[in-house]
Amino acid sequence: MSSIAQKKGFGATIWDYLTTVDHKKIAILYLISGGFFFIVGGIEAMLIRIQLAQPDNDFISAGFYNQILTMHGTTMIFLAAMPLLFAFMNAVVPLQIGARDVAFPFLNSLGFWMFFFGGIFLNLSWFMGGAPDAGWTSYASLSLASPGHGIDFYALGLQISGGGTLIAGINFLVTIINMRAPGMTYMRMPLFTWSTFVASALILFAFPPLTVGLFFMIFDRMFGANFFDHTMGGNTIIWEHLFWIFGHPEVYILILPAFGIFSEIFATFSRKRLFGYSAMVFATVLIGFLGFMVWVHHMFTVGMGPTANAIFAVATMAIAVPTGVKIFNWLLTMWGGSIKFTTAMLYAVGFIPTFVAGGVTGIMQAAAPLDYQLHDSYFIVAHFHYVIVGGVVLGLLAGLHFYWPLMFNTMLNETLGKLTFWLFFIGFHLTFFIQHFLGLLGMPRRVFTYGANQGWDLYNAISSFGAIFMAIGVAILVANIFMTISKNQAVGNDPWGDGRTLEWAIPQPVPFYNFKQTPLVRGLDTFWIEKQEGNKEGMLYAEPISDIHMPNNSIIPFVMSFGLFVGAFGALFNGEKSWAIPVLILGLIITFIAMGTRSLKDDLGYHIHKEDLMDTKGGKH
Amino acid sequence: MGHDVHTQFKTQTEYEYSRRRSANEMRGQVTTFAIMIFLTLISFTAVYAGFPANFIIPIILLLAAVQVILQLYYFMHMSHKGHETASLFLFSGVMVAFITVLTFLTIVWW
Amino acid sequence: MDLNTKYTPQSWPQHSENATLEGKNKFVGFWLFLGGETVLFASLFATYLALKNKGPSGMEFTTQELYELPLVFIMTMLLLTSSLTSVYAMYHMKNYNFKSMQAWLMVTVLLGAAFLGFEIYEFNHYVHLGFTYSQSAFSSAFFTLVGTHGLHVVIGLGWIILLMLRNSKRGLNLYNAPKFYLAALYWHFIDVVWVFIFTVVYLMGVIG
Numbered sequence: 001m002s003s004i005a006q007k008k009g010f011g012a013t014i015w016d017y018l019t020t021v022d023h024k025k026i027a028i029l030y031l032i033s034g035g036f037f038f039i040v041g042g043i044e045a046m047l048i049r050i051q052l053a054q055p056d057n058d059f060i061s062a063g064f065y066n067q068i069l070t071m072h073g074t075t076m077i078f079l080a081a082m083p084l085l086f087a088f089m090n091a092v093v094p095l096q097i098g099a100r101d102v103a104f105p106f107l108n109s110l111g112f113w114m115f116f117f118g119g120i121f122l123n124l125s126w127f128m129g130g131a132p133d134a135g136w137t138s139y140a141s142l143s144l145a146s147p148g149h150g151i152d153f154y155a156l157g158l159q160i161s162g163g164g165t166l167i168a169g170i171n172f173l174v175t176i177i178n179m180r181a182p183g184m185t186y187m188r189m190p191l192f193t194w195s196t197f198v199a200s201a202l203i204l205f206a207f208p209p210l211t212v213g214l215f216f217m218i219f220d221r222m223f224g225a226n227f228f229d230h231t232m233g234g235n236t237i238i239w240e241h242l243f244w245i246f247g248h249p250e251v252y253i254l255i256l257p258a259f260g261i262f263s264e265i266f267a268t269f270s271r272k273r274l275f276g277y278s279a280m281v282f283a284t285v286l287i288g289f290l291g292f293m294v295w296v297h298h299m300f301t302v303g304m305g306p307t308a309n310a311i312f313a314v315a316t317m318a319i320a321v322p323t324g325v326k327i328f329n330w331l332l333t334m335w336g337g338s339i340k341f342t343t344a345m346l347y348a349v350g351f352i353p354t355f356v357a358g359g360v361t362g363i364m365q366a367a368a369p370l371d372y373q374l375h376d377s378y379f380i381v382a383h384f385h386y387v388i389v390g391g392v393v394l395g396l397l398a399g400l401h402f403y404w405p406l407m408f409n410t411m412l413n414e415t416l417g418k419l420t421f422w423l424f425f426i427g428f429h430l431t432f433f434i435q436h437f438l439g440l441l442g443m444p445r446r447v448f449t450y451g452a453n454q455g456w457d458l459y460n461a462i463s464s465f466g467a468i469f470m471a472i473g474v475a476i477l478v479a480n481i482f483m484t485i486s487k488n489q490a491v492g493n494d495p496w497g498d499g500r501t502l503e504w505a506i507p508q509p510v511p512f513y514n515f516k517q518t519p520l521v522r523g524l525d526t527f528w529i530e531k532q533e534g535n536k537e538g539m540l541y542a543e544p545i546s547d548i549h550m551p552n553n554s555i556i557p558f559v560m561s562f563g564l565f566v567g568a569f570g571a572l573f574n575g576e577k578s579w580a581i582p583v584l585i586l587g588l589i590i591t592f593i594a595m596g597t598r599s600l601k602d603d604l605g606y607h608i609h610k611e612d613l614m615d616t617k618g619g620k621h
Numbered sequence: 622m623g624h625d626v627h628t629q630f631k632t633q634t635e636y637e638y639s640r641r642r643s644a645n646e647m648r649g650q651v652t653t654f655a656i657m658i659f660l661t662l663i664s665f666t667a668v669y670a671g672f673p674a675n676f677i678i679p680i681i682l683l684l685a686a687v688q689v690i691l692q693l694y695y696f697m698h699m700s701h702k703g704h705e706t707a708s709l710f711l712f713s714g715v716m717v718a719f720i721t722v723l724t725f726l727t728i729v730w731w
Numbered sequence: 732m733d734l735n736t737k738y739t740p741q742s743w744p745q746h747s748e749n750a751t752l753e754g755k756n757k758f759v760g761f762w763l764f765l766g767g768e769t770v771l772f773a774s775l776f777a778t779y780l781a782l783k784n785k786g787p788s789g790m791e792f793t794t795q796e797l798y799e800l801p802l803v804f805i806m807t808m809l810l811l812t813s814s815l816t817s818v819y820a821m822y823h824m825k826n827y828n829f830k831s832m833q834a835w836l837m838v839t840v841l842l843g844a845a846f847l848g849f850e851i852y853e854f855n856h857y858v859h860l861g862f863t864y865s866q867s868a869f870s871s872a873f874f875t876l877v878g879t880h881g882l883h884v885v886i887g888l889g890w891i892i893l894l895m896l897r898n899s900k901r902g903l904n905l906y907n908a909p910k911f912y913l914a915a916l917y918w919h920f921i922d923v924v925w926v927f928i929f930t931v932v933y934l935m936g937v938i939g
Contacts, residue, residue, distance in 0.1 A: 173760075174759050178755055208774060209770060216778070227868060227871055227872065233787060233869060235782065238729060238782075241724060596893075599893055604906070630741055630742050636740070647818075654812075661807055664930060674938045681930050685926050689923050696919045706762065710766035718772070726780055729781045
């Protein structure tokens with residue numbers, strides 16, 4: 001894609017990506033692997049819809065259906081949506097705040113490889129005796145009873161990739177706290193940076209409970225512990241709490257960066273400053289805060305008593321307030337603006353009614369008595385697809401079109417992009433709107449088939465029909481991507497013409513050190529301000545050209561994560577195969593040796609000298 | 622950016638001042654330590670003395686909290702400048718921690 | 732940053748732990764990590780409290796009969812003292828006195844190792860009584876909570892020892908000063924967790 005990559009041999013390029021610590025390349029790695037898992041999860045979704053297209057179908061067996069359903073949810077949340085968001089965070093945030101890299105480039109790479117190996121490990125379950133089959137929530141009463149190794153793959157795979165996510169979260173927090181360019185105060189940060197900041201803080205506090213819960217699951221299933229076994233004094237509700245203490249903030253971890261992307265898009269394509277910037281920031285922080293107070297609403301029917309249910313019902317409804325603030329701010333950003341309907345903008349405009357619908361059904365479920373009716377029905381399925389697909393996936397697709405020129409210096413085809421949007425948007429509503437009514441008609445979720453003539457047949461057929469539109473939409477998107485890559489037509493910086501923030505001011509392709517000179521930020525929407533004042537370069541500089549310090553590439557993160565991957569097989573077969581414990585130890589030794597190498601060998605990085613920066617090529621490579 | 626470090630020689634007076642200040646601080650740390658040991662002794666003694674549980678439990682929890690605050694603010698230097706971010710995130714963590722423990726004490730068994 | 736810069740007590744910065752951007756990043760990042768660790772331990776404590784004294788029907792172990800307070804008292808003293816000795820080490824780092832810093836770190840490591848020894852003895856003792864990891868929900872929760880703390884002690888010891896060995900020849904510089912500082916912070920955090928363990932697990936366990 002970049003001219004540098006073409007000059008090098010294939011092997012050298014691979015090695016470059018295996019060892020890279022450059023946030024822009026790590027963004028591409030996240031994009032490719034997240035995209036891959038998105039396709040895998042999509043295929044699983046299509047299998048689900050084929051199976052449910054008609055009553056009493058035997059396209060796939062009940063057991064296999066459970067595996068597909070579990071893996072669809074797990075893959076889409078952990079292995080597709082989060083990495084794709086990390087791709088945009090990596091590609092955009094350091095550029096938006098005027099930094100040369102993230103705070104911990106080495107950890108950035110480690111975070112990616114841990115996610116990658118965790119995801120691969122989880123998906124290897126398909127070929128090694130069956131995937132997990134207890135739902136993405138993996139409630140302990142189900143998962144402890146699940147035969148085979150599916151759940152073990154789930155627990156170990158998520159443990160590894162969860163560690164990577166935690167590392168990435170801390171990295172972004174420190175980057176945003178410490179690495180902002182001079183003048184980039186907190187209240188001048190673009191909203192995508194703000195939402196990344198809050199989402200990363202949620203990661204920091206939400207992932208430890210998941211880690212603990214998964215360890216309990218691993219110990220219960222593989223090492224003889226009794227946390228969830230009621231005959232031994234355990235309690236399965238503990239898993240539910242730990243999972244949802246993580247799980248609820250997780251949905252905000254997903255949606256907040258999507259909100260950030262939309263905020264950038266609305267402002268850019270309305271050619272207006274974001275309406276109510278400070279209210280938006282406040283709402284983002286408030287959503288993050290409230291996100292930790294509401295997890296019990298997933299467990300209303302567990303029977304915790306009216307007091308607990310009432311408290312959490314009220315807290316849940318409170319979240320609608322900051323979210324409403326955001327919706328109105330977006331609408332008012334568009335109000336009176338000179339709107340350009342690019343593909344990204346179409347997604348953004350389509351997102352508003354879709355997400356509002358998902359939010360409204362959310363408030364319905366927040367009312368605990370009604371939730372007793374709706375619980376575990378297709379109404380729930382419809383609701384969370386409206387918020388996750390209607391919010392996160394539309395945000396990702398919008399971001400893909402919007403930030404593609406920033407990442408690759410080429411532009412995705414707008415006509416095909418709009419076609420994808422309409423197919424996906426129509427298909428989405430066809431598939432999921434009708435599921436609200438299926439739920440109200442009593443169809444339970446997570447069933448592999450249903451009897452005919454209960455009034456569900458036609459609705460299910462419509463739902464499956466809609467899924468075809470989405471699949472075609474995604475297929476066109478993939479074709480669009482390949483066409484764009486093969487054409488490889490450079491577009492330069494600020495391809496939308498209306499870029500407002502610092503990332504659009506950098507010359508394309510972005511130099512590997514990002515900024516030759518650290519920029520000076522004079523206000524919100526820096527680039528816009530400079531353009532308005534006729535500054536051709538698009539930024540002011542805070543320092544003269546001088547040597548730039550850069551981190552060295554390293555293969556150690558890859559090896560470290562690979563060690564965990566190997567060790568996980570040992571843990572998985574503990575007590576079953578004689579080689580299990582040795583393999584577990586071997587894997588941990590690989591990891592520890594890699595860690596030891598890292599700590600014993602000084603890695604001070606290198607400097608790009610001033611003279612090299614002055615010449616047009618700009619330094620090494 | 623901040624990569625180049627400017628070494629700055631302190632004058633003799635500045636040097637002596639900073640030495641003295643560190644030494645003072647260290648004396649404070651030893652006092653803190655003495656208090657912490659004392660608090661621990663009170664907790665253990667209270668339990669050994671066999672006072673009613675409803676009386677001891679709040680007291681030893683309070684003593685633990687005091688001890689942790691001493692540890693955080695003096696041993697871990699949170700009382701120093703430049704710890705604003707650290708406190709924000711640590712206390713956010715404490716808040717989530719508190720809610721977690723509270724729920725597990727109230728709505729896990731019923 | 733140049734490793735070869737020689738410092739004297741006069742030129743050594745007052746806050747060597749965050750005199751460089753790398754140091755600042757490490758400093759903030761580590762505090763954030765400690766915030767996350769707080770939640771991690773809270774989940775373990777919460778689970779322990781929920782599963783305390785819960786086991787299969789006819790379970791014979793309760794906190795009141797099981798725990799050995801004198802042992803816990805010695806362990807507490809060891810760990811508290813090691814916290815003070817690591818403060819001494821940091822005091823000497825501030826004064827650019829490498830030898831004394833290493834000496835105090837050595838004392839810290841020895842105290843930590845003694846703590847660990849007692850903990851291993853304690854666990855071994857319980858296991859011999861029949862209170863094994865798989866015996867009940869209570870035993871699983873107890874060993875996981877206290878064991879996770881023990882694992883932190885092991886990691887902390889390994890970290891400090893590795894730092895001492897790696898830098899024994901070359902002394903202090905602005906590259907390793909943040910690392911020493913963070914290792915000390917980690918050690919204090921281990922102590923913070925222990926304060927809650929001896930209070931909530933042992934003392935409140937003995938009260939019943």
